[in-house]
Amino acid sequence: MMRTTERLILREFTEDDCPAVLAYQNDFHYLRFYPWDERTEQDVRTFIQVFIDQQYQKPRFRYQFAMVLKGTDQLIGNCGIRRGGPDSSEADIGYEVAATHWGHGYASEAAHEMLTFGFEELHLNRIWATCIVENTASARVLEKIGMQLELQLKEHEWMKGRMWDAMVYGMFKDEWFTKQ
Ligand SMILES: CC(C)(COP(=O)(O)OP(=O)(O)OC[C@H]1O[C@@H](n2cnc3c(N)ncnc32)[C@H](O)[C@@H]1OP(=O)(O)O)[C@@H](O)C(=O)NCCC(=O)NCCS
Numbered sequence: 244m245m246r247t248t249e250r251l252i253l254r255e256f257t258e259d260d261c262p263a264v265l266a267y268q269n270d271f272h273y274l275r276f277y278p279w280d281e282r283t284e285q286d287v288r289t290f291i292q293v294f295i296d297q298q299y300q301k302p303r304f305r306y307q308f309a310m311v312l313k314g315t316d317q318l319i320g321n322c323g324i325r326r327g328g329p330d331s332s333e334a335d336i337g338y339e340v341a342a343t344h345w346g347h348g349y350a351s352e353a354a355h356e357m358l359t360f361g362f363e364e365l366h367l368n369r370i371w372a373t374c375i376v377e378n379t380a381s382a383r384v385l386e387k388i389g390m391q392l393e394l395q396l397k398e399h400e401w402m403k404g405r406m407w408d409a410m411v412y413g414m415f416k417d418e419w420f421t422k423q
Pocket of ligand 1: 276341349350380381
């Protein structure tokens with residue numbers, strides 16, 4: 244499975260992607276909103292293996308794509324859409340981009356493609372995403388692709404020694420097709 248956008252190739256992960264993922268995940272800016280303080284090669288191998296295993300689901304209900312700049316082999320992040328199970332009519336999306344490539348619209352481009360895939364090919368009824376309140380860049384991505392803030396969750400996630408509030412954004416199929 245592979246998807247393309249104006250500037251990106253979204254392709255399946257392979258074990259060979261470990262060095263590129265390790266390089267961008269071991270960055271202070273990236274690590275700010277994750278529970279991890281650092282990433283080892285083994286951490287990243289395990290992380291990628293989860294996505295490789297998803298490729299063999301039958302029927303497949305979780306997709307996580309390596310984000311590669313078109314015309315290059317450069318992996319700059321990943322994005323995904325994940326249903327809870329094969330029969331679920333809703334899924335969540337996620338994305339991350341190497342800090343060296345922030346601010347160029349790549350996360351928004353990839354996340355928009357996840358909505359296209361989810362509504363137009365997986366025929367989902369609702370797509371949602373969460374981000375912690377302080378992660379303003381991520382919230383902005385969700386707003387830019389047209390998702391609505393549905394609720395705020397107080398003290399939703401424990402990481403880095405404290406609880407963090409989170410926001411849930413969502414979009415329904417009717418909203419997607421009305422906007423197209
Ligand atoms: C969140 C993340 C994926 C955004 O990636 P990106 O490719 O830079 O995103 P985009 O360029 O598509 O859009 C980012 C938007 O946030 C804005 N933004 C960036 N930093 C911001 C900040 N500190 N405050 C407010 N807005 C901010 C940008 O200006 C841009 O909006 P604009 O187009 O209206 O100017 C990236 O910061 C990242 O990988 N962070 C670490 C992983 C992560 O948090 N993933 C999401 C988990 S929920």
